[in-house]
Amino acid sequence: MTKVTMTINGKSVSRDVEGQTLLVSFLRDDLHLTGTHVGCDTSQCGACTVHVDGKSVKSCTMFAVEAEGAEVKTIEGMANADGSLNVMQQAFQDHHGLQCGYCTPGMVMSATALLKDNPKPTEAEVRKHLEGNICRCTGYHNIVKAILAASGQDVSAIAAE
């Protein structure tokens, strides 16, 4: 066992973990932060996306000990301070950017990382950025629309296909 200490959603957390403990297992099983989902467990789907030091990573494809000293942000840390949905989350709700919701935590984390680097992306840029986030329900259209809306762009011309 190795002791790891990291900051998760602003709170410092220390635990003993085994070498092979994945960051996603640490979040879900040890800390009960079950908002981060495991879709594939094979690095393909992006449902497990979290931010480590501000960058999106697949938490199923990183070990907990590799996050030693890092700032980790999960979907549980995304809401506004008063508990209301943040701009991105609200946009997903407003534009029906989810159906079953399984991919949504990963989508929100991925989309948030995109807008940090590229505050006004084009539709093509949003779609390209989401290459590693798979949704089996929505057909992506309303996810893309939600992200464009969250970036403050007018999406009224985009049909709700």
Place this chain on the structure above:
Amino acid sequence: MYAFDIERPTTVADAVEALKADEAQPLGGGQTLIPTLKARLAAPSKLVSLGNVKEMQGISIDGDTLRIGGATIHATVATEARSRYPGLARLASKIGDPAVRNRGTIGGSIANNDPAACYPAAALASGATIITNTRQVAADDFFLGMFETALDEGEIVTAVSFPIPEASNYQKFVQPASRFPLVGVFVAKFADGVRVAVTGASEGGVFRWTEAEQALSGTFAPDALDGLNVSEDGMINDLHGDGEYRAHLIKIMTGRAVKAAS
């Protein structure tokens, strides 16, 4: 996964020392190794993470070569190599997806030598030098076959040094489910000739298409490829495409790369 420990040394010397343990293995970004461990296709006793080794991080320019530390992630190459070696930066920007690019490293990609990996094509086409903790190996002597390289047990890719070509381009025909190339071609034009490297296609892993190199060194234009054909012998046959299709794609992607580079 089987149980193992992870060490996180901060210098190459300490990493080399840690790798002397029985069944110890380097851990780069884990984007290939972690799925392999999950499938129980590897059973190391210990992983030696290279992510904290400062001397293996980042990009530097030395005359007309670009040196990339072995633990540098794809996302860093995509942004920081853009002004000096745009063809290489573009290749890095198309590897996998953003989260893969935030973890995966050039050293891991080169050491793994997946027959469909992108960086080996850039290294071979650029005539790069692979720098390890013990020696320097020309790319021409480094990639020995599918998942096979000249690396010895416990040897670490500490950097890759790329001569910067006058013009270059990488064309990746994406296999959309894996996001790896079905066929990828890197074309690099230097003052003394053109080099063409192909990934994704051959059962022998990355290779140079020498006939195209000769033709393009004469005339650097897609037409120069007109009379050439790649044999389907030794090409990968799988459910995504047969050997004939891959052989055909090599010529098409080479032509597109030349067009984009010229």
